[in-house]
Amino acid sequence: MNPTYDFTGxxxxxxxxxxxxxxxxxRAFAEAGAAVALADIDENTVTATVKDLTDAGHRALAxxxxxxxxxxxxxxxxxxxxxFGRLDMAYxxxxxxxxxxxxxxxxxxxxxxxxxxNLRGIWASMKHELRHMRDQGSGAIVNCSSLGGLVGNPxxxxxxxxxxxxxxxxxxxxxxxxxRGVRINAVCPGTIATPMVDAMAAKGELDRDQAAAGQAIxxxxxxxxIAQAVLWLCSPGASYVTGVALPVDGxxxxx
Numbered sequence: 001m002n003p004t005y006d007f008t009g010x011x012x013x014x015x016x017x018x019x020x021x022x023x024x025x026x027r028a029f030a031e032a033g034a035a036v037a038l039a040d041i042d043e044n045t046v047t048a049t050v051k052d053l054t055d056a057g058h059r060a061l062a063x064x065x066x067x068x069x070x071x072x073x074x075x076x077x078x079x080x081x082x083x084f085g086r087l088d089m090a091y092x093x094x095x096x097x098x099x100x101x102x103x104x105x106x107x108x109x110x111x112x113x114x115x116x117x118n119l120r121g122i123w124a125s126m127k128h129e130l131r132h133m134r135d136q137g138s139g140a141i142v143n144c145s146s147l148g149g150l151v152g153n154p155x156x157x158x159x160x161x162x163x164x165x166x167x168x169x170x171x172x173x174x175x176x177x178x179x180r181g182v183r184i185n186a187v188c189p190g191t192i193a194t195p196m197v198d199a200m201a202a203k204g205e206l207d208r209d210q211a212a213a214g215q216a217i218x219x220x221x222x223x224x225x226i227a228q229a230v231l232w233l234c235s236p237g238a239s240y241v242t243g244v245a246l247p248v249d250g251x252x253x254x255x
Contacts, residue, residue, distance in 0.1 A: 190249025216251025
């Protein structure tokens with residue numbers, strides 16, 4: 001049984017919110033009573049998702065946003081505050097996984113694309129969230145790193161560089177904002193059963209059975225399990241937790 005949270009009267013902002021971990025987290029925030037802004041580059045999917053949430057009686061807002069474009073990020077965060085009056089929680093989740101590439105063969109174009117979305121996108125999201133939370137004197141931000149922020153992996157140098165970078169952003173900003181009422185943490189998901197992982201398996205870039213065998217728990221994680229970690233980090237139960245990179249990986253990084 002998952003713990004229950006009461007976020008009534010609070011506002012959450014989630015990027016990469018139309019599928020996978022972002023969608024599960026946005027739903028969990030809504031079901032806990034928060035008003036939720038769902039930001040995603042996929043207009044059709046995020047609009048349909050918000051319709052489902054509002055039809056179920058939740059307060060939700062669809063925002064089309066490419067997180068690699070700081071102006072779009074700023075506009076999305078500002079629109080959230082305009083619509084709901086404040087910003088209490090954020091899950092900066094949007095990210096991509098490029099195909100595995102020999103480090104000597106990776107193109108500058110692929111390197112720049114993964115950096116712009118996975119690292120610059122979280123930097124921009126956190127920057128503009130903090131501008132509102134700083135004025136409020138309160139807030140909780142969770143950035144999505146990865147087990148790839150804690151370890152290396154052959155063929156994934158550029159991706160892992162971004163996820164290590166997310167942890168550096170998180171720790172430094174947490175130290176800066178701890179005395180200002182804003183807590184900033186990161187989650188480090190392991191291999192999670194999401195559409196992105198399904199696509200990787202279909203292309204032969206990941207063996208699901210091998211991935212499951214690499215976790216102490218012996219299975220892939222679920223998007224809902226990541227959502228529960230994010231909600232806890234945003235809740236009063238984690239009021240003394242900041243600057244943490246929390247592995248949610250079935251024990252992978254314990255080896």
